[in-house]
Amino acid sequence: MALVNQAKREINAKIVFFGPGQAGKGTSLRHVFNKLKPEFRGALKVMSVQGARMLFFDFTPPGGDGNVDGFRVRFHLYTVSGPLVDPAAWKMVLKGADGVVFVADSAPQRLEENKSAMGQLVDYLKGYDQSLGTIPAVLQFNKCDLPDALSVAELERQLNPSRLAGFKTSSHTGEGVLQGLLALVKTVLTGLRAKGTEGIAGSEVLQHMVQAPAFEAPTAPAPAVAPAAEEPSQPAPAAAPAQEPLSLEIAGDPVIAGGDLIRVPLTIRSGAREKTVVLTLSLGLSEE
Numbered sequence: 233m234a235l236v237n238q239a240k241r242e243i244n245a246k247i248v249f250f251g252p253g254q255a256g257k258g259t260s261l262r263h264v265f266n267k268l269k270p271e272f273r274g275a276l277k278v279m280s281v282q283g284a285r286m287l288f289f290d291f292t293p294p295g296g297d298g299n300v301d302g303f304r305v306r307f308h309l310y311t312v313s314g315p316l317v318d319p320a321a322w323k324m325v326l327k328g329a330d331g332v333v334f335v336a337d338s339a340p341q342r343l344e345e346n347k348s349a350m351g352q353l354v355d356y357l358k359g360y361d362q363s364l365g366t367i368p369a370v371l372q373f374n375k376c377d378l379p380d381a382l383s384v385a386e387l388e389r390q391l392n393p394s395r396l397a398g399f400k401t402s403s404h405t406g407e408g409v410l411q412g413l414l415a416l417v418k419t420v421l422t423g424l425r426a427k428g429t430e431g432i433a434g435s436e437v438l439q440h441m442v443q444a445p446a447f448e449a450p451t452a453p454a455p456a457v458a459p460a461a462e463e464p465s466q467p468a469p470a471a472a473p474a475q476e477p478l479s480l481e482i483a484g485d486p487v488i489a490g491g492d493l494i495r496v497p498l499t500i501r502s503g504a505r506e507k508t509v510v511l512t513l514s515l516g517l518s519e520e
Contacts, residue, residue, distance in 0.1 A: 233246075233328040233330065234246075234330050234424060234432050235432070236303065236429055236432050241302065241303050241304065242303060242304050242305070242306050243300055243303045243304070243305045243306070243424060243429070243432060244290075244305075244306050244308060245305055245306070245307050245308070245330040245331070245420055245424065246307075246308045246310065246328055246329050246330050246331075247307055247308070247309050247310070247329065247330065247331040247332070247333065247413070247416060247417075247420070248309075248310050248311065248325055248326055248329045248331075248332050248333070249261055249309070249310070249311035249332075249333045249335055250311070250322070250326070250332055250333070250334055250335070250349070250353050251334055251335035251336060251337070251346070251349055251372075251374075252336075252337060252342065252345040252346055252348070252349040253314060253315040253316055253317065253345075254315055254337070255335045255336060255337040255342070255346075255349075255374055255375075256335050256337070256372075256374040256375060256401075256403035256404075257311040257312075257313060257335045258285070258287055258311055258313035259403035259404065260311075260333070260335055260372065260374070260401070260403040260409050261276075261287050261289075261309055261311050262276070262287070263403055263406045263409050263410075264309065264409060264410060264413055265289055267406070267410055268291050269294075272291050272292055272293070272294055273289055273290065273291035273292075274289050274290045274291070275289060276288075276289045277289060281312060281318075281321045281324070281325075282317070282318035282320055282321040283314070283318065284312050284313065284314035284316075284317045284318065284321055285312065285313045285314060286310065286311070286312050286313075286321065286325065287310070287311050287312075287313055288308060288309060288310040288311075289308075289309060290306050290307060290308045290309070291306070291307055291309070292304055292305065292306050292307070293305065293307075293417065293421075297421075298421065300421065300424045300425050300428070300429065300432075301425075301428055301429045303429055305421060305424065307417060307420075310325050311325075312325055319352070319356075322352070322356055323356055323359065326353075326356050326357065326360070327360060328360075329362075329367065330367070330368070330420050330423075331367065331368040331369065331416045331417075331419070331420045332353065332357075332364075332367060332368075332369040332370075333369070333370055333371075333372055333412060333413060333416060334349075334350065334353060334369060334370070334371050334372065334391075334396075335372045335374050335401075335403075336349075336350075336371060336372065336373055336374060336387060336391055337374060337375055338373050338374060338375045338376050338378065338381035338382050338387060339375060339378060339380065339381065339382075340380060340381075340382050343382065343390060346387075346390070346391055347390065347391065350391055364394040364396065365394060368416055368419040368420050368423065369394075369396050369416070370396055370397045370398070370399060370412050370413075370415055370416045371387075371391065371392055371396050371397070371398040371399065371412075372398075372399055372401045372403075372408070372409065372412050373387045373398060373399065373400050373401060374401045374402065374403055375402060375403075375404075376400045376401060376402055376407075376408075377402040377404070377405065377407070384398065384400055397412075397415055397416075399411055399412035399415070
């Protein structure tokens, strides 16, 4: 779910590279990172999540192509890398996604794993009231340069009943990887422009996570006895200004606190005032 940051005049959107283990998700993400100029991207970060590695970084499209109503769009790319990934990790990463790149392994012996991963993606999205018909998505037919790779026509028949845009890719050489991502970025931007900033969630959707007194100055109790005459009188405090719009941003890397708990440092600003809090999330996943 894209979020508007009024203070920075940015819209933050999330794209997830999903697929079976060792299909090339992490390699694809690194290829995109290495191809983008440093002035347009943030640092590539790696974090341990449920025994797997979560890779993520952000970037902004250059020029005016990445703007929506005068707001710059910042895309956050995520994937989870490893032979086996705990469903809890994928559910956490997919939450709030605005687009998905499904990375399929073109090797014939991986076909059933591709099908299983596609079914998992459908189930995970359903848990967030999403589907491949409602969320922008593309298919990467990866490792297409291997001698025994399945044909694109066969992969389309087996994996693409939703008729998503498909791209023949090799994450090893980089062939097709950027083209697939850029096609998805354009689709996400088109959807954001159709909504406009008024239709995109602002940081106020997270205000319920912060206690109301976070920006209220403590009120001192009235003195029981009037101050002595020799005490210099203090000027009355200025009236509190009207509440300014809140902005919220992540202040550091999320930390796995054990079990299903994740702690996310957040910085909340209102005008010249700011406060750093730690948001503790419990995934609360149930077996289905």
